[in-house]
Amino acid sequence: MSKVELESRLESLTDEINFLRQLYEEELQELQAQVSDTAVVVSMDNSRQLDMAGVLADVRAQYEDIASRSRAEAEGLYQVKYEELKTAAGKQGDDLRQTRSQIQELNRRIQRIQAEIEALKNQVWGPTRLEIWNHTPCPSPTYPPAPSGNPHTGFLRIPWDVIWETGGESDGLEMGVFWGAGNTGGKRGVKNIGI
Template sequence: MRDFSSMSLGSRNGPRTSSSGLYMGGSITAVTINQSLLAPINLDIDPKIQAVRTHEMNQIKGLNNRFATFIDKVRHLEQQNKMLETKWKLTQDQTTGSSNIEPMFQTYIKNLQRQLDQINNDKDLLDMENRNMHHNVEDLKSKYEDEIRKRNTADHDFVLLKKDVDAGYLSKVALEDRLAGLEEEVNFLKVLYDQELGELQSDVKDTSVVVQMDNSRGLDMNQIIADVKAQYEDIAARSREQAESWYKTKVESLAGQAGQAAEELRNTKAEIAELNRLISRLQNEILAVKGQKANLERPITEAEEHGEIAVKDARALIKDLEVAMQRAKQDMACQIREYQDLMNVKLALDIEISTYRKLLEGEETKFGQQSITNISTTKPCKFYHPNLLDAPDRTIISKVNILLSHSFTFEPCFTKAYTIDRI
């Protein structure tokens, strides 16, 4: 194997070194004679040369195998390229059908929204009824408190009237006692007057008195006593009548007030009982309304929960579909990028193949013009560059730059070569 590391493809007019080591220029040069060729040929075989040749042959075989693998890889990439082109055409030809899932979800969401609006309207109506009921309860509560205040006022008035009745009764008892005392006093005075009158009559009857008076008017003591007695009896009767009339008037007034208070108390008790019945009935109605409200709030809450769950599920499904669609778009974009990369690789490989072909044709032409003829017993020679073999995924421009700026290695693929020098 010969290494041309000191040569560059950029200088095509420069000198080149053939496989036999002779120098060739672009024009005819002077013929030089190597004096060492006139010396006797040493036919001794150096064992190191044989080992070097064996090592070179093994390297040549390995490089040939690598080049064959590279050719197989190129063919495989071409097949993949054709397959991707076919898939791309099929993908371009396919028409994406419209999905009916989104309208179904939209319809379902609209139905749930209508149900939610209806439930909200029912909730507003129930809230309004609840507020009205609370307002009525507050009114009845205020009325009940007013009646309680009236009852307390009536109880206070009843206590005051009872005190007045008790005071009147005590006054009546005192007046009765006074009347009894006055009657006893009148009876005592009557007895006393009768006794004094009897004593006076007895004294007058036994005594004769001669009275000289200037007037001729007579004095009738019986009449005077009768008049005094009548006056006292009249005074006692008037006092008794006045006391009895005052007592009767006071008792009648107190009895009327007590009857009025009792009537008011009965009316108040009846109103309180009616209010208690009304309060109990309203409390029962409030409990029933609260039960209805709880029964209505339960399905409303369940409907809201089901609606929220359904909306969440729908949104999650829509999100999953969007994610799947985005993933499909990303996969398609990745396939497109892979297709473009494969196309770039294909173009690079095409350029490399054409470059190798031109290089091989040029080398064969130049070998035909050289003064040394190489006779090979195996396949044609191959021309390769190590950097290109190790980097199959380089871009076209970088590979062309490698071809123009780096040296190449020429591998003659033969097992045994003979060199014939032209004389």
């Protein structure tokens, strides 16, 4: 049961208790009015020898007893419902705290695993260097000249996960990747990247 439902239930029970109290007050006033009307009639009729004071006291005692029991019953019902709602709200709060704790733990695991993946990538591949060359002469001011002195080459660092191994000749722009300090024996390439 959600918090909104619990609050709605609590509000409806409170309204019901207030309604019962108002109903009790109205009934009590009505009975008191009837009793006072009867007392006036009896006091005017002196020919009867009735103990109206005793009768009125009995009637009043009966109705006060009924009203007292109704009030106690309504308050007891209210207290029971209030405790039920309080318990349910506490359980939902505990569930929410537990879920938040699980989410935090999962986030910590994800960060730890991502760090391990990055460390493994660095151990296996190290920093990568991408050599770009084009078949048509177009010196680029963006890339510095290559150590080979070829005016059509330049160097650009890219992350390893965007490079994959290919074989054969390529049409258009070709790329070769070298890693390590001066190691040119491990050439990998990317072809037809559509730049």
